[in-house]
Amino acid sequence: MFKLHPSLQKKDYICDLDLCTVLFEDNQNYPWIFLVPRLENIKSMRDLTHEQRLKLMTEIEKAETVMANLFHPTQTNVAMIGNMTPQLHVHIICRFEGDPAWPGTVWSEKAVPYSPQEKENTILKIKQALKGEVNV
Amino acid sequence: MFKLHPSLQKKDYICDLDLCTVLFEDNQNYPWIFLVPRLENIKSMRDLTHEQRLKLMTEIEKAETVMANLFHPTQTNVAMIGNMTPQLHVHIICRFEGDPAWPGTVWSEKAVPYSPQEKENTILKIKQALKGEVNV
Numbered sequence: 001m002f003k004l005h006p007s008l009q010k011k012d013y014i015c016d017l018d019l020c021t022v023l024f025e026d027n028q029n030y031p032w033i034f035l036v037p038r039l040e041n042i043k044s045m046r047d048l049t050h051e052q053r054l055k056l057m058t059e060i061e062k063a064e065t066v067m068a069n070l071f072h073p074t075q076t077n078v079a080m081i082g083n084m085t086p087q088l089h090v091h092i093i094c095r096f097e098g099d100p101a102w103p104g105t106v107w108s109e110k111a112v113p114y115s116p117q118e119k120e121n122t123i124l125k126i127k128q129a130l131k132g133e134v135n136v
Numbered sequence: 137m138f139k140l141h142p143s144l145q146k147k148d149y150i151c152d153l154d155l156c157t158v159l160f161e162d163n164q165n166y167p168w169i170f171l172v173p174r175l176e177n178i179k180s181m182r183d184l185t186h187e188q189r190l191k192l193m194t195e196i197e198k199a200e201t202v203m204a205n206l207f208h209p210t211q212t213n214v215a216m217i218g219n220m221t222p223q224l225h226v227h228i229i230c231r232f233e234g235d236p237a238w239p240g241t242v243w244s245e246k247a248v249p250y251s252p253q254e255k256e257n258t259i260l261k262i263k264q265a266l267k268g269e270v271n272v
Contacts, residue, residue: 044212046200057193064182075222076180079215083231083239086211095219103219107241 002038005087012119015127019055022063022130023089024123027111029101031071031094033126035059042088045080056090063092066129069136081107138174141223148255151263155191158199158266159225160259163247165237167207167230169262171195178224181216192226199228202265205272217243 004021011023014033025032037048037056045053064076073094080090093106101109114122128134140157147159150169161168173184173192181189200212209230216226229242237245250258264270 045197045214046204046212050194050197053193053197054190057189058186061181061186061189068182075217075219076182077215077217077219078181079213079217081211081213081215081241083211083213083241105217105219105241105243108244 002040004036005085005089007085008034008036008087008089012123014123015130017059017062017130019052020059020090022126024119024126025093025111026113026119027109028114028118029099029109029112030106031067031073031122031126032106033063033067033092035063035090035092037088043086044082044088047088060090060092063130066126066136067092067094070125070129077105138176140172141221141225143221144170144172144223144225148259150259151266153195153198153266155188156195156226158262160255160262161229161247162249162255163245164250164254165235165245165248166242167203167209167258167262168242169199169203169228171199171226171228173224179222180218180224183224196226196228199266202262202272203228203230206261206265213241 008023012026014022014024019037020035021038023034023036060078068076071094074097075095077093077095129136144159148162150158150160155173156171157174159170159172196214204212207230210233211231213229213231216224265272
C-alpha cells in the first residue's frame, strides 16, 4: 500500500495527478513543489517501470509548465535526490536570478516560511492551475 | 547548430547516445556523468517537445542503470539545475552512504580529480557499458 515517507507527510498537500501526489514546500524564497508517485516501495526512479517513467516525465512537464506560467522563474530546477528521504520525490523549484541561493542550489538553505494566508493562496493557485480549473 | 556551452566543453567526452552526448565529471568522490541533448537552444527541459522529453527519459533510464550496475551506489541523484550553465544537461550522480557530501547534495563540493589512468579507465568502462560493448 502506498504511504508517504514521514518527512513527506509533513509537507502541505496540493492535489493528486494520475500518477503523482503533489506536495508543497513551505519556503517563500522559492516556489517549490514535489511530485511523489503513488506507488509502493519506490526508492528512486530505478524502481519505476519504463511506462511509469514516461508517465512521470509527462506529469513533470505539466507541473513545470504550470509553475513557470505562474511564477515566471529565470530557471526551473528539477531534481530527484532522495539521500535523506528514500522515497522517490521530484523537486520542481522556481529559481530567480538574485534569489538567496542563486546561482547555487537550494538544498542547504534554511526555509523562510510563508504567512498562513500567503501559503493558502499559493497552494490554491497551484492546485487550480494543475487541475485545469484556471488557465495559466 | 548544436554547440556545447563553454563550461560543458571542458568536460571529458564519453560517447553519444541517440539524443544525448554523454560527458564525464572529473571527481573521484562521485561517479558522475552528464547527458546533454544534441539540440540547439535548449536552456531547460521546458524547451523540449513532449517526444524529446520521453526520449530523454529513456536515455536517463539507460544511463542510470549502467551507472548503478557499474558502481553499486546507495542512491542515484538525477538533476537538471542549469543556473550557472544554461544549456540543458542532466546530472546522474552515484551517491554512497558516507561519501564526503552525504547525505547533502554535491554541488557545492570541491572536486577531487582522478589520476589520468583512473580517469581513462573509468571513462572507458562507462563508454563500453553505455554502448553495449560490455554487459553490466
